[in-house]
Amino acid sequence: MSAEPAVTDTPDPASDEPWQRLDTRVVWVDAAKTLLSMVPAGIAIAFFGAEIDWGTMGPILGATAFGVLGGIADLLRWVKTRYRITDQYVERRTGLLVRRHRSIRRDRIRSVDTSARFRHKLAGLRVVTVGAGQHSAAGEAALVLDAVRTETAERLRQELLYGVTPAPAADAVDAAEPAEPRPEGRVLARLARSWVFYNMFSIWAFLMAAGLLWGTYWLLRMFGLDPAGFVRGLADWDAIGTAWTIVIAVAAVGAVGVVGLAVDFFTENWRFVLERVPGERGTVLRTTQGLFKTREVNRDDNRLRGVQIAEPLLWRWIGMADTSVVSTGLSIWSMTPSAQILPRGPISVARRVAAEVLETTPSPVDRPLRPHPRRALRRRAGWALATTGVVTGLLAWLTTLIDGLPGGVWLAGLGLLPVGLALAVVAYRSLGHAVADGYLVVRSGAWARTTTALQSRAVVGVTFRQSLLQRRLRLATVEVTTAAGMGRYSALDVASADAVELATAAAPGLLDPFLTTSVATAAAEAPDPVQAQARP
Incomplete structure (x- = not known):
């Protein structure tokens, strides 16, 4: 007996629902991104007389080429992508040289996420990600619509999660009517500013600082400035000595990284809210967060199977913890895993939220555990x-x-x-x-x-x-x-x-079947049934 697959590569033959395009604003957003990627190099050449050589302009020219190629690829993707929502399936057709058709059964949808980068927010666009659980185990990607209007994304989210029938396709394009009101629920956690302390100090601070300083160095070099000479002129480094110079450099780089991690934490988790809201088939755990890039993740409570709390060794002494849910249909390998329900924060908050998510008293994660033998x-x-x-x-x-x-x-x-x-x-x-x-x-x-x-x-x-x-x-x-x-x-x-x-x-x-079989086999092989002791 095999379960019906959640994701297929065949269209729904019984549907006459028309296919829809991604929003046309995607083209203009990508064109603007392509032009903006040329601005730094253009300013450097036109106003600062920068020479076009790989040593000075290499990184900027590389970024410009990357932006141009990305814009062209996005234009081709918009031309060849269609999607539709039927009574039973969410379908998408895409591909230029190789055509690909994907469909997800609506009754197998586990999550519907919406996100928007800064350029999408300026244009009123959202990226919709529909997950059916197949990508957790088989390595398959979720179905992504990049991008549709904010109103269309809200209609899709309500239709797929809450069963609210969206407006007709023509109305979706015109966005003449507002979307249905979002269902309100019970708030389980909100962002606390003190949580930034748990996210500022790690080895990633030095890696982030290295990236920031490297990018700043090449940007200043492109405009004819000498950042290395500026640093050499700050102090008499020969008089300070090699050892203290290294200490000061490490401290300065670490400070830059710590500030960078703090800024990244607030931009990533701005206005973070975890709440339990009504859904089409029960309740849904919903998180919303982000300043320049907003993200909303909805997790069906019917798919919830448990929680997980991880406490890093180096920061266990300050009570730091990461909190996630154990659920079917959520990707755990992405850079922003949908299973994570809280930013890194205090263990007390993690345990409280875990108890509220499981709705079990006392909470399983608070129970005393049986120690293992020495x-x-x-x-x-x-x-x-x-x-x-x-x-x-x-x-x-x-x-x-x-x-x-x-x-x-x-x-x-x-x-x-x-x-x-x-x-x-x-x-x-x-x-x-x-x-x-x-x-x-x-x-x-x-x-x-x-x-x-x-x-x-x-x-x-x-x-x-x-x-x-x-x-x-x-x-x-x-x-x-x-x-x-x-x-x-x-x-x-x-x-x-x-x-x-x-x-x-x-x-x-x-x-039970294996234990019963083991007992019966042991009893049959025993020379004396009275003295036989069968163990599973």
């Missing part, structure tokens, strides 16, 4: 020792191959031992599991302690895994399979004697 710590300590030994041996071997390499360089490998043992302890203390109120709760992770609460009814399979070392330590990993989220969630290194008990509690009834 033998699990021995396994992690063993890996730390093995890693240290391999690295140390490799460095010692390299000293015999490379002339000039100090003979004691292999001692640097021993520095991994305390770090590895510390991570082993952290990873062991993160282990835990529980089954309560219809949820399986598992926790693990060294660099990011991740707690996942998954509905037991969402478990469709169970796998028991034992390596040679686990078998020797009487440990086992219980892995449950589900159609939601990552697809697999594991309770690492539980006691072997508790593995079957955990699996049967996490998925009631799923293992």
Whole structure:
């Protein structure tokens, strides 16, 4: 028995619904983007006498070429793209050399997202993304309409999520009538300005600063300015010394990155709101956010299977956490995953929101977890020792191959031992599991302690895994399979004697046929039925 696919490549033969174009404003927006991409190079050449050479103008000319080619590609995409909404399908035809037809059954739609970059907002356009869940497991992309008018996007969202019939196609183009009022719901969380503190300090600050400083350097060079000479003239760097110069440079770059991350946080999450609103088939978790690029994501509560809270190791001491839902039909691999329901913020807010999302008291993520046996710590300590030994041996071997390499360089490998043992302890203390109120709760992770609460009814399979070392330590990993989220969630290194008990509690009834068969087989093979003891 196979389920009907949510996404197909064949049209709906029973529909006479006319095909529609993307909005014509897309052409003008892309033309404006193409012209604007030429402005910096044009100003530099016309007013500042910049010479056209790759050393000075290379990055700007590259950006100009990229903008022109992107505008041409968008024009061709607009010419060849059509879409329509029928009673049963959302369909799109696209492609220039290779024609592609995609359709999504309306009863299989999991999410409808709307977003708009700054240029789209100025032109009154929105990008509509329709997801049916197939892209989570199979790597397929959602159906994207880039772009339609704001009024059309609102009509599509209401029709696909709330069952509100949109205006006719002609009216959609003219936008003469306003869209139906948006359903209001219960607000679960709003953006707090203090959350920026949790997003300012990370290694990404240096990467962002590098990009900003590199772009500024080439932009100033293009206009005939010398930013490197300006920096050299700020102080007597020879008198300051190399060590302090490096310290000042790292601090300055870090400060630029921290400010950049703070600005990025507010522009990305401006007016963030998480709320539960009525939908066509129940309620929907809706998030809206963004300043220059706005984004709205609607998640069907009927597809919700649990929540996940991740606490990064380096910032666990300040109570930082990332919060997401475990749901079918939401992409988890994109740069802006739809599963994420809160910006990075305090763990107290994450736990409160998780409880309200699950509507379960007490919340599964707040329940005390059963610790794993200390033998699990021995396994992690063993890996730390093995890693240290391999690295140390490799460095010692390299000293015999490379002339000039100090003979004691292999001692640097021993520095991994305390770090590895510390991570082993952290990873062991993160282990835990529980089954309560219809949820399986598992926790693990060294660099990011991740707690996942998954509905037991969402478990469709169970796998028991034992390596040679686990078998020797009487440990086992219980892995449950589900159609939601990552697809697999594991309770690492539980006691072997508790593995079957955990699996049967996490998925009631799923293992009964196998356990019954095991007992019957053991009883049949026993020489004395009275003395036989069958174990699953």
